[in-house]
Amino acid sequence: MSNKPGQILGHGAENDGIEEYDNPLPTWWLGLFYFTIAWGVFYGVNYHFVAKTSQAIQYDAEVAAAAAAAPKQAELPTVATPELAAAGKGIFEANCVACHGPEAKGVDAAGNKTAGPDLTDGQWIHGGTYADIQKTITVGVPDKGMITWGPILGAEKISQVAAFVHNSGGGQ
Ligand code: HEC
Structure with missing residues:
Protein backbone atom coordinates (compact mmCIF):
# COMPACT_ATOMS: atom_id res chain seq x y z
CA MET A 1 0.00 0.00 0.00
CA SER A 54 -2.05 3.51 43.96
CA GLN A 55 -5.35 2.96 45.78
CA ALA A 56 -3.97 -0.13 47.52
CA ILE A 57 -1.11 1.90 48.99
CA GLN A 58 -3.44 4.73 50.05
CA TYR A 59 -5.79 2.22 51.66
CA ASP A 60 -2.98 0.59 53.66
CA ALA A 61 -1.78 4.01 54.84
CA GLU A 62 -5.28 5.02 55.97
CA VAL A 63 -5.84 1.74 57.81
CA ALA A 64 -2.49 2.12 59.59
CA ALA A 65 -3.32 5.73 60.55
CA ALA A 66 -6.74 4.73 61.93
CA ALA A 67 -5.24 1.88 63.92
CA ALA A 68 -2.66 4.25 65.39
CA ALA A 69 -5.37 6.78 66.30
CA ALA A 70 -7.70 4.27 67.97
CA PRO A 71 -7.11 3.97 71.71
CA LYS A 72 -5.82 0.68 73.09
CA GLN A 73 -7.76 -0.76 75.99
CA ALA A 74 -4.61 -0.87 78.13
CA GLU A 75 -4.16 2.90 77.80
CA LEU A 76 -7.59 3.73 79.21
CA PRO A 77 -8.30 4.33 82.91
CA THR A 78 -9.87 1.44 84.80
CA VAL A 79 -12.13 3.37 87.18
CA ALA A 80 -15.03 5.56 86.03
CA THR A 81 -14.46 8.47 88.41
CA PRO A 82 -17.03 11.28 88.79
CA GLU A 83 -14.49 13.68 87.25
CA LEU A 84 -14.21 11.55 84.10
CA ALA A 85 -17.99 11.22 83.92
CA ALA A 86 -18.47 14.99 84.31
CA ALA A 87 -16.03 15.60 81.48
CA GLY A 88 -17.89 13.02 79.37
CA LYS A 89 -21.31 14.68 79.64
CA GLY A 90 -20.52 17.31 76.98
CA ILE A 91 -19.03 14.69 74.67
CA PHE A 92 -22.20 12.61 75.01
CA GLU A 93 -24.40 15.62 74.29
CA ALA A 94 -22.34 16.51 71.22
CA ASN A 95 -22.10 13.01 69.68
CA CYS A 96 -24.51 10.48 71.10
CA VAL A 97 -27.85 12.16 71.80
CA ALA A 98 -29.10 11.72 68.24
CA CYS A 99 -29.17 7.94 68.66
CA HIS A 100 -29.38 7.38 72.42
CA GLY A 101 -31.60 10.29 73.44
CA PRO A 102 -30.83 13.35 75.59
CA GLU A 103 -30.83 11.30 78.80
CA ALA A 104 -29.25 8.18 77.27
CA LYS A 105 -32.54 6.37 77.84
CA GLY A 106 -33.12 5.37 74.22
CA VAL A 107 -35.98 7.85 73.78
CA ASP A 108 -35.84 11.33 72.27
CA ALA A 109 -37.26 14.52 73.77
CA ALA A 110 -40.71 13.73 72.32
CA GLY A 111 -40.70 10.25 73.88
CA ASN A 112 -40.10 8.32 70.63
CA LYS A 113 -37.72 5.38 70.56
CA THR A 114 -34.28 6.31 69.20
CA ALA A 115 -32.00 4.25 66.93
CA GLY A 116 -29.71 3.34 69.83
CA PRO A 117 -30.77 1.47 72.99
CA ASP A 118 -31.29 2.68 76.57
CA LEU A 119 -27.87 2.92 78.24
CA THR A 120 -29.20 3.49 81.76
CA ASP A 121 -31.43 0.47 82.41
CA GLY A 122 -28.74 -2.01 83.41
CA GLN A 123 -29.53 -4.22 80.39
CA TRP A 124 -26.47 -4.60 78.20
CA ILE A 125 -25.97 -6.22 74.81
CA HIS A 126 -22.18 -5.87 74.93
CA GLY A 127 -21.50 -5.80 78.65
CA GLY A 128 -21.91 -3.10 81.29
CA THR A 129 -18.55 -2.83 83.04
CA TYR A 130 -16.50 0.31 82.48
CA ALA A 131 -14.05 -1.73 80.35
CA ASP A 132 -16.91 -3.24 78.29
CA ILE A 133 -18.41 0.18 77.61
CA GLN A 134 -15.03 1.63 76.63
CA LYS A 135 -14.58 -1.26 74.23
CA THR A 136 -18.07 -0.98 72.67
CA ILE A 137 -17.60 2.73 72.09
CA THR A 138 -14.06 2.30 70.72
CA VAL A 139 -14.83 -0.45 68.21
CA GLY A 140 -18.54 0.33 67.70
CA VAL A 141 -21.09 -2.11 66.30
CA PRO A 142 -20.99 -1.09 62.65
CA ASP A 143 -23.47 -3.78 61.57
CA LYS A 144 -26.11 -2.37 63.93
CA GLY A 145 -25.48 1.33 63.34
CA MET A 146 -23.27 2.08 66.35
CA ILE A 147 -20.33 4.11 65.08
CA THR A 148 -16.67 3.08 65.61
CA TRP A 149 -15.72 6.04 67.79
CA GLY A 150 -12.10 5.05 68.54
CA PRO A 151 -10.42 6.97 65.72
CA ILE A 152 -12.94 9.82 65.96
CA LEU A 153 -12.79 10.62 69.67
CA GLY A 154 -9.41 9.25 70.77
CA ALA A 155 -8.42 7.72 74.10
CA GLU A 156 -9.13 10.60 76.48
CA LYS A 157 -12.63 11.40 75.23
CA ILE A 158 -13.55 7.69 75.05
CA SER A 159 -12.56 7.25 78.70
CA GLN A 160 -14.67 10.29 79.63
CA VAL A 161 -17.81 9.51 77.65
CA ALA A 162 -17.63 5.85 78.71
CA ALA A 163 -17.45 6.99 82.35
CA PHE A 164 -20.50 9.19 81.76
CA VAL A 165 -22.45 6.25 80.29
CA HIS A 166 -21.24 3.88 83.02
CA ASN A 167 -22.21 6.28 85.81
CA SER A 168 -25.59 7.18 84.29
CA GLY A 169 -27.32 4.38 86.14
CA GLY A 170 -26.72 1.15 84.26
CA GLY A 171 -23.01 0.55 84.84
CA GLN A 172 -21.87 -2.67 86.51
C1 HEC B 1 -25.85 6.62 64.59
C2 HEC B 1 -26.47 6.20 65.82
C3 HEC B 1 -25.60 6.10 67.05
C4 HEC B 1 -24.78 7.05 67.59
C5 HEC B 1 -24.50 8.46 67.08
C6 HEC B 1 -24.26 6.48 68.81
N1 HEC B 1 -24.73 5.22 68.99
FE1 HEC B 1 -24.28 3.97 70.53
N2 HEC B 1 -25.44 2.53 69.69
C7 HEC B 1 -26.19 2.67 68.55
C8 HEC B 1 -26.87 1.42 68.29
C9 HEC B 1 -27.81 1.16 67.13
C10 HEC B 1 -26.49 0.53 69.32
C11 HEC B 1 -26.94 -0.92 69.50
C12 HEC B 1 -25.90 -1.86 68.95
C13 HEC B 1 -26.33 -3.30 68.98
O1 HEC B 1 -27.52 -3.57 68.82
O2 HEC B 1 -25.45 -4.16 69.13
C14 HEC B 1 -25.60 1.27 70.19
C15 HEC B 1 -25.02 0.73 71.31
C16 HEC B 1 -24.23 1.45 72.20
C17 HEC B 1 -23.67 0.88 73.42
C18 HEC B 1 -23.80 -0.56 73.88
C19 HEC B 1 -25.12 -0.78 74.57
C20 HEC B 1 -25.27 -2.18 75.11
O3 HEC B 1 -26.39 -2.53 75.46
O4 HEC B 1 -24.28 -2.93 75.17
C21 HEC B 1 -23.00 1.90 74.06
C22 HEC B 1 -22.26 1.83 75.37
C23 HEC B 1 -23.14 3.08 73.21
N3 HEC B 1 -23.89 2.77 72.11
C24 HEC B 1 -22.58 4.30 73.50
C25 HEC B 1 -22.58 5.37 72.62
C26 HEC B 1 -21.84 6.60 72.84
C27 HEC B 1 -21.04 6.92 74.09
C28 HEC B 1 -22.06 7.38 71.76
C29 HEC B 1 -21.48 8.76 71.46
C30 HEC B 1 -20.02 8.86 71.48
C31 HEC B 1 -22.92 6.65 70.85
N4 HEC B 1 -23.22 5.44 71.40
C32 HEC B 1 -23.39 7.16 69.65
C33 HEC B 1 -26.29 3.79 67.76
C34 HEC B 1 -25.56 4.95 67.95
Whole structure:
Protein backbone atom coordinates (compact mmCIF):
# COMPACT_ATOMS: atom_id res chain seq x y z
CA MET A 1 0.00 0.00 0.00
CA SER A 2 1.53 3.33 -0.95
CA ASN A 3 1.11 6.66 0.82
CA LYS A 4 0.87 8.73 -2.31
CA PRO A 5 -1.62 11.53 -1.58
CA GLY A 6 -4.82 11.27 -3.50
CA GLN A 7 -4.44 7.61 -4.39
CA ILE A 8 -7.72 5.78 -4.49
CA LEU A 9 -7.67 2.41 -2.76
CA GLY A 10 -10.02 0.98 -5.30
CA HIS A 11 -12.54 -1.07 -3.46
CA GLY A 12 -15.46 1.05 -4.58
CA ALA A 13 -17.00 -1.97 -6.28
CA GLU A 14 -17.51 -3.79 -2.96
CA ASN A 15 -18.77 -0.65 -1.22
CA ASP A 16 -21.62 0.60 -3.36
CA GLY A 17 -19.27 2.85 -5.26
CA ILE A 18 -17.95 4.66 -2.22
CA GLU A 19 -14.29 5.32 -2.83
CA GLU A 20 -11.60 5.66 -0.19
CA TYR A 21 -8.39 7.62 -0.38
CA ASP A 22 -5.18 6.49 1.26
CA ASN A 23 -3.98 9.86 2.56
CA PRO A 24 -1.38 10.04 5.31
CA LEU A 25 -2.70 11.14 8.68
CA PRO A 26 -2.12 14.79 9.53
CA THR A 27 1.13 15.36 11.39
CA TRP A 28 -0.58 17.09 14.31
CA TRP A 29 -2.91 14.10 14.72
CA LEU A 30 -0.08 11.57 14.65
CA GLY A 31 1.90 13.70 17.09
CA LEU A 32 -1.01 13.74 19.49
CA PHE A 33 -1.46 9.99 19.07
CA TYR A 34 2.16 9.16 19.88
CA PHE A 35 2.08 11.65 22.72
CA THR A 36 -0.87 9.84 24.36
CA ILE A 37 1.02 6.53 24.14
CA ALA A 38 4.13 8.06 25.71
CA TRP A 39 1.99 9.76 28.34
CA GLY A 40 0.26 6.48 29.20
CA VAL A 41 3.59 4.75 29.80
CA PHE A 42 4.93 7.69 31.82
CA TYR A 43 1.73 7.90 33.89
CA GLY A 44 1.59 4.17 34.64
CA VAL A 45 5.23 4.02 35.74
CA ASN A 46 4.88 7.17 37.83
CA TYR A 47 1.60 6.03 39.44
CA HIS A 48 2.76 2.59 40.50
CA PHE A 49 6.51 2.90 41.05
CA VAL A 50 7.59 6.51 41.51
CA ALA A 51 4.82 8.49 43.23
CA LYS A 52 3.39 5.30 44.80
CA THR A 53 -0.14 6.68 44.81
CA SER A 54 -2.05 3.51 43.96
CA GLN A 55 -5.35 2.96 45.78
CA ALA A 56 -3.97 -0.13 47.52
CA ILE A 57 -1.11 1.90 48.99
CA GLN A 58 -3.44 4.73 50.05
CA TYR A 59 -5.79 2.22 51.66
CA ASP A 60 -2.98 0.59 53.66
CA ALA A 61 -1.78 4.01 54.84
CA GLU A 62 -5.28 5.02 55.97
CA VAL A 63 -5.84 1.74 57.81
CA ALA A 64 -2.49 2.12 59.59
CA ALA A 65 -3.32 5.73 60.55
CA ALA A 66 -6.74 4.73 61.93
CA ALA A 67 -5.24 1.88 63.92
CA ALA A 68 -2.66 4.25 65.39
CA ALA A 69 -5.37 6.78 66.30
CA ALA A 70 -7.70 4.27 67.97
CA PRO A 71 -7.11 3.97 71.71
CA LYS A 72 -5.82 0.68 73.09
CA GLN A 73 -7.76 -0.76 75.99
CA ALA A 74 -4.61 -0.87 78.13
CA GLU A 75 -4.16 2.90 77.80
CA LEU A 76 -7.59 3.73 79.21
CA PRO A 77 -8.30 4.33 82.91
CA THR A 78 -9.87 1.44 84.80
CA VAL A 79 -12.13 3.37 87.18
CA ALA A 80 -15.03 5.56 86.03
CA THR A 81 -14.46 8.47 88.41
CA PRO A 82 -17.03 11.28 88.79
CA GLU A 83 -14.49 13.68 87.25
CA LEU A 84 -14.21 11.55 84.10
CA ALA A 85 -17.99 11.22 83.92
CA ALA A 86 -18.47 14.99 84.31
CA ALA A 87 -16.03 15.60 81.48
CA GLY A 88 -17.89 13.02 79.37
CA LYS A 89 -21.31 14.68 79.64
CA GLY A 90 -20.52 17.31 76.98
CA ILE A 91 -19.03 14.69 74.67
CA PHE A 92 -22.20 12.61 75.01
CA GLU A 93 -24.40 15.62 74.29
CA ALA A 94 -22.34 16.51 71.22
CA ASN A 95 -22.10 13.01 69.68
CA CYS A 96 -24.51 10.48 71.10
CA VAL A 97 -27.85 12.16 71.80
CA ALA A 98 -29.10 11.72 68.24
CA CYS A 99 -29.17 7.94 68.66
CA HIS A 100 -29.38 7.38 72.42
CA GLY A 101 -31.60 10.29 73.44
CA PRO A 102 -30.83 13.35 75.59
CA GLU A 103 -30.83 11.30 78.80
CA ALA A 104 -29.25 8.18 77.27
CA LYS A 105 -32.54 6.37 77.84
CA GLY A 106 -33.12 5.37 74.22
CA VAL A 107 -35.98 7.85 73.78
CA ASP A 108 -35.84 11.33 72.27
CA ALA A 109 -37.26 14.52 73.77
CA ALA A 110 -40.71 13.73 72.32
CA GLY A 111 -40.70 10.25 73.88
CA ASN A 112 -40.10 8.32 70.63
CA LYS A 113 -37.72 5.38 70.56
CA THR A 114 -34.28 6.31 69.20
CA ALA A 115 -32.00 4.25 66.93
CA GLY A 116 -29.71 3.34 69.83
CA PRO A 117 -30.77 1.47 72.99
CA ASP A 118 -31.29 2.68 76.57
CA LEU A 119 -27.87 2.92 78.24
CA THR A 120 -29.20 3.49 81.76
CA ASP A 121 -31.43 0.47 82.41
CA GLY A 122 -28.74 -2.01 83.41
CA GLN A 123 -29.53 -4.22 80.39
CA TRP A 124 -26.47 -4.60 78.20
CA ILE A 125 -25.97 -6.22 74.81
CA HIS A 126 -22.18 -5.87 74.93
CA GLY A 127 -21.50 -5.80 78.65
CA GLY A 128 -21.91 -3.10 81.29
CA THR A 129 -18.55 -2.83 83.04
CA TYR A 130 -16.50 0.31 82.48
CA ALA A 131 -14.05 -1.73 80.35
CA ASP A 132 -16.91 -3.24 78.29
CA ILE A 133 -18.41 0.18 77.61
CA GLN A 134 -15.03 1.63 76.63
CA LYS A 135 -14.58 -1.26 74.23
CA THR A 136 -18.07 -0.98 72.67
CA ILE A 137 -17.60 2.73 72.09
CA THR A 138 -14.06 2.30 70.72
CA VAL A 139 -14.83 -0.45 68.21
CA GLY A 140 -18.54 0.33 67.70
CA VAL A 141 -21.09 -2.11 66.30
CA PRO A 142 -20.99 -1.09 62.65
CA ASP A 143 -23.47 -3.78 61.57
CA LYS A 144 -26.11 -2.37 63.93
CA GLY A 145 -25.48 1.33 63.34
CA MET A 146 -23.27 2.08 66.35
CA ILE A 147 -20.33 4.11 65.08
CA THR A 148 -16.67 3.08 65.61
CA TRP A 149 -15.72 6.04 67.79
CA GLY A 150 -12.10 5.05 68.54
CA PRO A 151 -10.42 6.97 65.72
CA ILE A 152 -12.94 9.82 65.96
CA LEU A 153 -12.79 10.62 69.67
CA GLY A 154 -9.41 9.25 70.77
CA ALA A 155 -8.42 7.72 74.10
CA GLU A 156 -9.13 10.60 76.48
CA LYS A 157 -12.63 11.40 75.23
CA ILE A 158 -13.55 7.69 75.05
CA SER A 159 -12.56 7.25 78.70
CA GLN A 160 -14.67 10.29 79.63
CA VAL A 161 -17.81 9.51 77.65
CA ALA A 162 -17.63 5.85 78.71
CA ALA A 163 -17.45 6.99 82.35
CA PHE A 164 -20.50 9.19 81.76
CA VAL A 165 -22.45 6.25 80.29
CA HIS A 166 -21.24 3.88 83.02
CA ASN A 167 -22.21 6.28 85.81
CA SER A 168 -25.59 7.18 84.29
CA GLY A 169 -27.32 4.38 86.14
CA GLY A 170 -26.72 1.15 84.26
CA GLY A 171 -23.01 0.55 84.84
CA GLN A 172 -21.87 -2.67 86.51
C1 HEC B 1 -25.85 6.62 64.59
C2 HEC B 1 -26.47 6.20 65.82
C3 HEC B 1 -25.60 6.10 67.05
C4 HEC B 1 -24.78 7.05 67.59
C5 HEC B 1 -24.50 8.46 67.08
C6 HEC B 1 -24.26 6.48 68.81
N1 HEC B 1 -24.73 5.22 68.99
FE1 HEC B 1 -24.28 3.97 70.53
N2 HEC B 1 -25.44 2.53 69.69
C7 HEC B 1 -26.19 2.67 68.55
C8 HEC B 1 -26.87 1.42 68.29
C9 HEC B 1 -27.81 1.16 67.13
C10 HEC B 1 -26.49 0.53 69.32
C11 HEC B 1 -26.94 -0.92 69.50
C12 HEC B 1 -25.90 -1.86 68.95
C13 HEC B 1 -26.33 -3.30 68.98
O1 HEC B 1 -27.52 -3.57 68.82
O2 HEC B 1 -25.45 -4.16 69.13
C14 HEC B 1 -25.60 1.27 70.19
C15 HEC B 1 -25.02 0.73 71.31
C16 HEC B 1 -24.23 1.45 72.20
C17 HEC B 1 -23.67 0.88 73.42
C18 HEC B 1 -23.80 -0.56 73.88
C19 HEC B 1 -25.12 -0.78 74.57
C20 HEC B 1 -25.27 -2.18 75.11
O3 HEC B 1 -26.39 -2.53 75.46
O4 HEC B 1 -24.28 -2.93 75.17
C21 HEC B 1 -23.00 1.90 74.06
C22 HEC B 1 -22.26 1.83 75.37
C23 HEC B 1 -23.14 3.08 73.21
N3 HEC B 1 -23.89 2.77 72.11
C24 HEC B 1 -22.58 4.30 73.50
C25 HEC B 1 -22.58 5.37 72.62
C26 HEC B 1 -21.84 6.60 72.84
C27 HEC B 1 -21.04 6.92 74.09
C28 HEC B 1 -22.06 7.38 71.76
C29 HEC B 1 -21.48 8.76 71.46
C30 HEC B 1 -20.02 8.86 71.48
C31 HEC B 1 -22.92 6.65 70.85
N4 HEC B 1 -23.22 5.44 71.40
C32 HEC B 1 -23.39 7.16 69.65
C33 HEC B 1 -26.29 3.79 67.76
C34 HEC B 1 -25.56 4.95 67.95
